Amino acid sequence: MISDDEFITHKDVPGPTKEEIRCLVMCKSRVSPDDIVVDIGCGTGGLTLEFAKRSRLVYAVDKNLDALNTTEKNLKKHNLDKKVHFIHSDALEALKDIETFDILMIGGSGGDLPLLIEEGYQKLTQNGKIVVTSILLETPVEAVETMKKFQMDIDIVDVSISKGRIMKRGTMMLARNPITIVTGKKN
Amino acid sequence: MISDDEFITHKDVPGPTKEEIRCLVMCKSRVSPDDIVVDIGCGTGGLTLEFAKRSRLVYAVDKNLDALNTTEKNLKKHNLDKKVHFIHSDALEALKDIETFDILMIGGSGGDLPLLIEEGYQKLTQNGKIVVTSILLETPVEAVETMKKFQMDIDIVDVSISKGRIMKRGTMMLARNPITIVTGKKN
Amino acid sequence: MISDDEFITHKDVPGPTKEEIRCLVMCKSRVSPDDIVVDIGCGTGGLTLEFAKRSRLVYAVDKNLDALNTTEKNLKKHNLDKKVHFIHSDALEALKDIETFDILMIGGSGGDLPLLIEEGYQKLTQNGKIVVTSILLETPVEAVETMKKFQMDIDIVDVSISKGRIMKRGTMMLARNPITIVTGKKN
Amino acid sequence: MISDDEFITHKDVPGPTKEEIRCLVMCKSRVSPDDIVVDIGCGTGGLTLEFAKRSRLVYAVDKNLDALNTTEKNLKKHNLDKKVHFIHSDALEALKDIETFDILMIGGSGGDLPLLIEEGYQKLTQNGKIVVTSILLETPVEAVETMKKFQMDIDIVDVSISKGRIMKRGTMMLARNPITIVTGKKN
Numbered sequence: 001m002i003s004d005d006e007f008i009t010h011k012d013v014p015g016p017t018k019e020e021i022r023c024l025v026m027c028k029s030r031v032s033p034d035d036i037v038v039d040i041g042c043g044t045g046g047l048t049l050e051f052a053k054r055s056r057l058v059y060a061v062d063k064n065l066d067a068l069n070t071t072e073k074n075l076k077k078h079n080l081d082k083k084v085h086f087i088h089s090d091a092l093e094a095l096k097d098i099e100t101f102d103i104l105m106i107g108g109s110g111g112d113l114p115l116l117i118e119e120g121y122q123k124l125t126q127n128g129k130i131v132v133t134s135i136l137l138e139t140p141v142e143a144v145e146t147m148k149k150f151q152m153d154i155d156i157v158d159v160s161i162s163k164g165r166i167m168k169r170g171t172m173m174l175a176r177n178p179i180t181i182v183t184g185k186k187n
Numbered sequence: 188m189i190s191d192d193e194f195i196t197h198k199d200v201p202g203p204t205k206e207e208i209r210c211l212v213m214c215k216s217r218v219s220p221d222d223i224v225v226d227i228g229c230g231t232g233g234l235t236l237e238f239a240k241r242s243r244l245v246y247a248v249d250k251n252l253d254a255l256n257t258t259e260k261n262l263k264k265h266n267l268d269k270k271v272h273f274i275h276s277d278a279l280e281a282l283k284d285i286e287t288f289d290i291l292m293i294g295g296s297g298g299d300l301p302l303l304i305e306e307g308y309q310k311l312t313q314n315g316k317i318v319v320t321s322i323l324l325e326t327p328v329e330a331v332e333t334m335k336k337f338q339m340d341i342d343i344v345d346v347s348i349s350k351g352r353i354m355k356r357g358t359m360m361l362a363r364n365p366i367t368i369v370t371g372k373k374n
Numbered sequence: 375m376i377s378d379d380e381f382i383t384h385k386d387v388p389g390p391t392k393e394e395i396r397c398l399v400m401c402k403s404r405v406s407p408d409d410i411v412v413d414i415g416c417g418t419g420g421l422t423l424e425f426a427k428r429s430r431l432v433y434a435v436d437k438n439l440d441a442l443n444t445t446e447k448n449l450k451k452h453n454l455d456k457k458v459h460f461i462h463s464d465a466l467e468a469l470k471d472i473e474t475f476d477i478l479m480i481g482g483s484g485g486d487l488p489l490l491i492e493e494g495y496q497k498l499t500q501n502g503k504i505v506v507t508s509i510l511l512e513t514p515v516e517a518v519e520t521m522k523k524f525q526m527d528i529d530i531v532d533v534s535i536s537k538g539r540i541m542k543r544g545t546m547m548l549a550r551n552p553i554t555i556v557t558g559k560k561n
Numbered sequence: 562m563i564s565d566d567e568f569i570t571h572k573d574v575p576g577p578t579k580e581e582i583r584c585l586v587m588c589k590s591r592v593s594p595d596d597i598v599v600d601i602g603c604g605t606g607g608l609t610l611e612f613a614k615r616s617r618l619v620y621a622v623d624k625n626l627d628a629l630n631t632t633e634k635n636l637k638k639h640n641l642d643k644k645v646h647f648i649h650s651d652a653l654e655a656l657k658d659i660e661t662f663d664i665l666m667i668g669g670s671g672g673d674l675p676l677l678i679e680e681g682y683q684k685l686t687q688n689g690k691i692v693v694t695s696i697l698l699e700t701p702v703e704a705v706e707t708m709k710k711f712q713m714d715i716d717i718v719d720v721s722i723s724k725g726r727i728m729k730r731g732t733m734m735l736a737r738n739p740i741t742i743v744t745g746k747k748n
């Protein structure tokens with residue numbers, strides 16, 4: 001895992017997704033060396049980098065050009081840029097240009113989640129995964145509802161992490177916002 | 188309950204303890220109208236106010252004068268100041284001047300926790316309670332260890348609260364730091 | 375607060391809602407001595423009892439007769455039965471027979487949540503509250519969506535509680551299922 | 562990751578550690594292909610298997626013979642047994658017979674934690690890690706205290722996971738007991 005503080009960030013780009021959540025996303029996606037991954041909403045590149053280290057090819061998609069540039073800088077810092085193909089467009093548009101993939105990571109969807117899952121499901125390989133992370137109450141409900149329509153195997157995990165900070169008077173526990181990870185597998 | 192945003196605050200004084208935790212402290216303390224309460228580390232007055240509304244008399248103790256002044260302002264805003272006796276001193280010192288009480292609230296202890304519990308236990312009435320809140324890993328361990336020595340009935344609750352914030356794109360869940368509430372009852 | 379283990383229970387009736395959640399519901403509802411409360415889904419009576427202690431009158435509603443009988447037994451144990459009016463019917467039906475109330479507590483809704491909130495809103499007094507508790511992902515989303523339509527002030531709290539159990543080798547933290555409490559206030 | 566339900570279990574052996582925690586332990590340990598790992602308290606083999614897949618050699622230690630047998634069965638099921646060396650003894654004893662290692666995993670310590678960390682630190686390679694998982698309040702405090710003495714870089718994470726269960730009436734969130742993961746790095 002790459003530590004959070006190793007990432008180059010940009011004031012207008014959210015992320016990186018924190019280490020513990022990146023770690024859980026890698027596990028839930030069951031990513032393997034010959035997988036093709038599509039990372040919708042690459043942001044600072046937190047997930048794009050971890051996927052690039054573990055798969056064959058990653059399509060990094062974001063509607064915000066600053067996000068793509070930031071992600072590229074972080075990839076180059078770890079010379080992983082050769083494994084990533086950048087698409088500067090809206091998620092739904094981007095999906096139209098990609099033929100097939102093993103893992104669809106949806107880290108940002110801006111309201112198009114059901115459509116993204118439907119479009120993504122068609123192009124997913126057998127046993128392929130759609131992984132949706134969210135800090136909104138509504139997103140996991142939408143994800144589960146849509147994945148049910150396609151009889152996907154659905155795994156839902158709500159993750160609340162607190163990090164200890166060692167101070168003179170003791171170890172203070174600082175909470176992170178809870179993240180829900182919904183993973184759908186295509187049968 | 189008094190909402191968090193109704194409190195007058197001071198830049199050098201922590202608090203108020205958030206509504207949900209103040210609420211749980213009231214329940215765990217089983218405070219009743221004829222109780223005498225000692226609030227060690229009154230800070231902004233969050234707990235002092237709620238105890239003042241529900242008990243006979245509250246001793247508000249803090250080593251920081253700004254804390255006592257802030258607590259007094261908040262009490263006056265809700266005309267509860269008549270029910271509170273202020274002690275500007277270190278907790279251990281303060282306890283020496285108070286004869287007996289039904290509830291000892293320890294919201295800040297600066298390392299004297301075991302001594303405070305020992306001193307407090309002697310002056311506690313039958314079925315009286317010691318309530319310790321903490322964001323440090325070490326505090327609940329110290330509290331449980333010391334309360335065990337006096338064969339107190341011990342209740343331990345770790346509370347993780349996330350508050351929803353309604354935004355255009357959905358309801359964002361924002362985590363609060365986890366708080367542990369240890370309550371010891373004198374048999 | 376009445377401790378969880380003081381409740382008479384019934385194998386076919388869920389509840390009582392645990393002490394810490396009952397405590398938070400009382401706080402969020404801002405229940406006061408002259409309030410009329412409707413408890414939809416009274417179950418074992420956990421919330422009905424706490425409301426009965428703090429309000430003028432409680433309508434305890436449940437479609438399961440065993441729930442009403444169990445709730446009545448618990449009320450009598452604490453001689454609070456005089457303050458409660460039982461309605462053995464489906465929630466929507468029950469609401470039709472009640473003219474007005476200050477607090478509508480929805481502890482079980484079986485899919486009728488939006489309708490219950492709409493019907494309840496009409497009969498709610500000024501500054502009255504609708505409190506919805508849930509362990510399902512979907513319920514808080516439905517509650518927030520419906521309350522938004524009536525421009526209610528909405529408070530959303532996700533509560534994760536772990537209880538300490540003192541064992542020989544140390545204090546084991548046992549998690550409770552997370553509960554979301556959504557409170558809507560009528561302006 | 563190997564799913565929880567793929568493990569062969571034994572009524573007298575705790576574990577396997579759940580998937581999400583095994584995943585986080587792998588990340589926190591930064592395990593790499595040429596590492597030697599010591600798994601104290603291998604139990605059902607949950608962590609032993611994941612380490613075996615990612616390192617050169619794992620010493621699986623447990624004082625309970627049933628634990629070693631169960632772990633061996635699970636390793637054989639995934640033909641990973643060649644990568645594991647079994648030691649049926651108390652942790653402290655076992656450590657004396659092992660010369661050096663890159664990762665010391667302490668999943669069970671039965672009160673010897675400080676000694677285990679001290680003994681382990683001496684035999685740890687440069688940048689080696691000690692990972693301690695616990696469900697007890699006291700363990701992380703002891704771990705942090707002891708690791709501080711050796712000026713280790715300390716990472717403390719409290720992890721609360723809830724798993725969604727899809728039911729007819731909605732998605733029920735079921736909490737797991739909170740686990741604290743303390744990772745010390747030798748500088």
Ligand SMILES: Nc1ncnc2c1ncn2[C@@H]1O[C@H](CSCC[C@H](N)C(=O)O)[C@@H](O)[C@H]1O
Pocket residue numbers: 013014015016017018040041042043044045046047048061062063064067089090091092107108109110112
């Ligand atoms: N419909 C859409 N199409 C393309 N990008 C989108 C989108 N909706 C949101 N995004 C992008 O999604 C990103 C979410 S932040 C993601 C952070 C990333 N996982 C990391 O580890 O750094 C933002 O950069 C936002 O621009």
Ligand SMILES: Nc1ncnc2c1ncn2[C@@H]1O[C@H](CSCC[C@H](N)C(=O)O)[C@@H](O)[C@H]1O
Pocket residue numbers: 200201202203204205227228229230231232233234235248249250251254276277278279294295296297299
């Ligand atoms: N040994 C000690 N004696 C007296 N006050 C102490 C103390 N250790 C810490 N404190 C005080 O404890 C307070 C903790 S903050 C408490 C916040 C308070 N519960 C509220 O709701 O506003 C601080 O004001 C600090 O000055």
Ligand SMILES: Nc1ncnc2c1ncn2[C@@H]1O[C@H](CSCC[C@H](N)C(=O)O)[C@@H](O)[C@H]1O
Pocket residue numbers: 387388389390391414415416417418419420421422435436437438441463464465466481482483484486
């Ligand atoms: N539509 C509906 N009408 C009436 N009761 C309902 C209902 N949907 C669910 N319920 C009831 O809601 C209850 C939920 S359990 C509530 C437990 C209660 N708060 C306590 O502290 O004991 C169940 O008894 C169930 O029978």
Ligand SMILES: Nc1ncnc2c1ncn2[C@@H]1O[C@H](CSCC[C@H](N)C(=O)O)[C@@H](O)[C@H]1O
Pocket residue numbers: 574575576577578601602603604605606607608609622623624625628650651652653668669670671673
């Ligand atoms: N001092 C000690 N020496 C050796 N084994 C110990 C020990 N204290 C506890 N244990 C062992 O530690 C184990 C904890 S359970 C560990 C579960 C394991 N991580 C899994 O994934 O399956 C138990 O099997 C217990 O027998």
